[in-house]
Amino acid sequence: MPIVRILLVLLALASPLSMAGGAVAGPFEDAQAAHGRRDYATALRLWRPLADQGNAEAQYALGFMYDGGQGVPKNYARAAKWWRLAADQGHTFAQYNLGTLYDNGNGVPQNKAEALKWYHLAAERGNDGAQFNVGVLHFAGVAVSENRIEAAKWFRRAADQGHIGAQVYLGLCYATGLGVPQDNIQAYMWLSLAAARSDQDAISNRNRVAQQMTPAQIAEAQKLAVEWKSKPER
Numbered sequence: 001m002p003i004v005r006i007l008l009v010l011l012a013l014a015s016p017l018s019m020a021g022g023a024v025a026g027p028f029e030d031a032q033a034a035h036g037r038r039d040y041a042t043a044l045r046l047w048r049p050l051a052d053q054g055n056a057e058a059q060y061a062l063g064f065m066y067d068g069g070q071g072v073p074k075n076y077a078r079a080a081k082w083w084r085l086a087a088d089q090g091h092t093f094a095q096y097n098l099g100t101l102y103d104n105g106n107g108v109p110q111n112k113a114e115a116l117k118w119y120h121l122a123a124e125r126g127n128d129g130a131q132f133n134v135g136v137l138h139f140a141g142v143a144v145s146e147n148r149i150e151a152a153k154w155f156r157r158a159a160d161q162g163h164i165g166a167q168v169y170l171g172l173c174y175a176t177g178l179g180v181p182q183d184n185i186q187a188y189m190w191l192s193l194a195a196a197r198s199d200q201d202a203i204s205n206r207n208r209v210a211q212q213m214t215p216a217q218i219a220e221a222q223k224l225a226v227e228w229k230s231k232p233e234r
Contacts, residue, residue: 028058035061040071051082059086060094067097076107087118092234095122096130103133112143123154126233131158132166139169139179152179159190162230167194168202175209184213188221193228 031046044065050058063082066075080101086094099118102111116137122130135154138147152173158166171190174183187209194202210218 028055031058031061035065035070040065044071051085054085054089056086056089056091056094059083059089060091060097063094063097076101078107080107087121090125092122092125092127092130095119095125096127099130099133112137116143123157126161128158128161128163128166128233131155131161132163132169135166135169148173148179150179155179157233159193160231161233164194164197164199164202167191168199168205171202171209172205175205184209185217185221185224188213188218189224189228192222192225196225 027046028050031043031050034040034042034046044062047058047061047065051062059082063079063086064070066072066082067079068074072078080098083094083098083101087098095118099115099122101107102109102115102118104110108114116134119130119133119137123134131154135151135158137143138154139151140146152170155166155170155173159170167190170180171187171194173179174181174187174190176182180186188206191202191206191209195206213221
């Protein structure tokens with residue numbers, strides 16, 4: 001089997017209960033609590049006026065509810081509307097999620113260039129999922145010229161934060177010398193980090209890399225993996 005697997009964009013929408021930044025006191029927190037107990041009608045009633053007044057966190061939350069059909073019919077177009085309003089105010093999760101809508105053509109015309117634009121904005125602000133997706137698009141040459149060096153840079157930023165997909169792909173980049181100098185020790189280390197979280201592709205590819213390494217090299221890579229610590233950007 002070839003060591004490089006097919007590149008797939010991992011899409012994981014962030015919950016409004018884990019949004020970055022401080023929550024707005026009062027109605028916003030009441031809406032969060034209602035959402036947490038799945039009282040979506042109350043959450044919607046409290047969040048909508050705030051969203052209409054321009055509150056980016058509330059706009060993001062409404063987009064999340066329309067995207068998931070929580071208390072309202074699932075409606076990607078309305079999710080896109082609210083996420084765009086929040087994204088235009090610099091809301092990182094809204095930028096990332098709006099990018100996923102353009103990536104998949106949900107609620108908006110599919111447009112990989114527009115997806116990349118929003119991913120890039122979120123990636124620059126430290127969103128590891130967006131960083132990974134920017135890396136994938138550069139690696140595959142979708143909506144941008146193929147650039148494996150640029151791809152590896154974004155994979156590294158996401159991998160440093162603990163993004164499992166980025167750790168796998170960065171490991172594969174090192175294993176094959178795509179975008180980075182070929183280095184089995186680095187490949188084994190990054191694949192080991194993902195393998196420790198039960199990623200089956202990481203496990204199988206790490207084992208292939210190990211077949212090309214000496215016991216001393218494997219020991220060094222294992223030491224690096226044990227010493228590794230996540231470096232969140234936000």
